[in-house]
Amino acid sequence: MSDHLGESMEDYLEAILVLEDQIENVRSVDVASYLGFSKPSVSHAVKLMEQKGLIRLNSSKILHLTPEGEEIARSTYQRHCFFTDMLKSIGVDSKTAAEDACRIEHVISEETFQAIRRFYMNKKEDC
16 A cells, blocks of 8 residues: 555644644644754655645645545554553553564555464464
8 A cells, every 4th residue: 555655754643633633733843852853854844745736735724634645644553552552461561562563564465464463363362
């Protein structure tokens, strides 16, 4: 789905998705603050995401995910949550689990993710 996007682009989309649940109107400055990135970096990414049809900006510069952008963001966030929870359940501390999950979520294929998830869920049910 998002093979053409880089890790940072997926992180931006995921951040917008998470922020939409927390605040009414998501702007570039909110994304910059959430991710700890500079405002110019976020502005550049916003332009790229808009060109790729992943987000749109209204006249007030409020960011909105397009259906394609939301699909990528939800997939990335699903992976992040799954790997964070899985790593914590096997004894990894919360901070490390979240950091490692953020890296893992970007590098594995959808096929591998689904296989790991099925395997893990089946093992949990066996206990």
